[in-house]
Amino acid sequence: MSDDHGHDHPKHELSYHAKRIYAMRDLLVEKGVITEKDIQSQIEYQEARTPANGANLVAKAWVDPQFKARLIADPKAACAEIGIDATALNEFVVLENTPQVRHMVVCTLCSCYPRPILGRPPDWYKSFNYRQRSVSDPRGVMREFGLELTDDVEVRVHDSTADIRYIVMPLRPAGTEGWSEADLAKLVTRDSMIGVMDALPMLPE
């Protein structure tokens, strides 16, 4: 059994739908609708996209105010500056958290997520519970992730209903003056860029 992609099932054990995608893949390739190379390059494209991309953008914005301004004004161009290929995104917006404002992102209708930057969304982001509660009980969701906010803070929940994709720029944690971008990036978790929590207050073990 290969460990490359988690649990590989012996093929006869696959669910009905799992078998059908193998069947469709074979038929589509046989008919020349798509090629094996198309499939392989999509797999590789997706594997190259991880939350580290977003963390690097945020860390650079924290240390460099001009980059931060460029990131907010034209996020796709700012991505290109640091070698992130965001061209697949139609439009993308960076939501800057402040001590007075926290942002949170959801797609209540399906699971839209800034995949070309951050990679695939976590299972919980796609769950019915998150899609239902994020708009009506954002503070309750944040509380589950360990973030408790006072009532004077403004919580802004963005529902990604169209082609705009959103990434949250979390607040720079206190006491990180003089840190390297690489260390700062380690504080920027995927969940802080969805907005359910703040950035980590200290380096993970």
Place this chain on the structure above:
Amino acid sequence: MTPATGRFRTGDRVKVKFEDRPGHLRTPWYIRGKSGRIEKVYGDFLNPELLAFGKDGLPKKTLYQVAFDHSEVFGKAQGAKDKVLVDIYDHWLETLA
């Protein structure tokens, strides 16, 4: 940004139409009939309601980021300033005086 040919500008107060019709609608149920304010004018986009059925998506519709007070939408305020922001197409909005 793409051109924006729609009716509304940043700051306008708008109401989301309460429509209930078949098809691929990207205006969530919870926001229909609610009143808010235009935060951003994103420009013109192909209409997903048509694209979903293999059509060309024309004419394009202006897309807006619309902000709603949490209490307006869900009937009780958590933080007094809390908001829900939804990206909504021009034809779903009407002027609120």
Place this chain on the structure above:
Amino acid sequence: MARGHHDVGGLPGAGAIEVTEHQLSDWEILADAVNQALGARGIKRTDEMRRAREEMDSAAYRDMTYYERWIASIETILIEKNILTKAEIDRKLVEFESKWGEP
């Protein structure tokens, strides 16, 4: 008419957010890649896939896993566009059964 089964924002009765992660199986990675490849070739649009999921039987929608819903939608759209037929896919599965067999 009524609210679609996908249109869940604000619905009551949601429980705690289960923060599980699962490593994608090969078939899930394949579903993702086939979906993206079809889009890149201009064969289908994301809007069509969403609509196919919305038109699914509601019980099936809630019971299927995330990628199973994608696979069902890919099949619906490919059949709708006369790119594949259900019969062809069924036949291919029978081929697989005889090839893979039981251990």
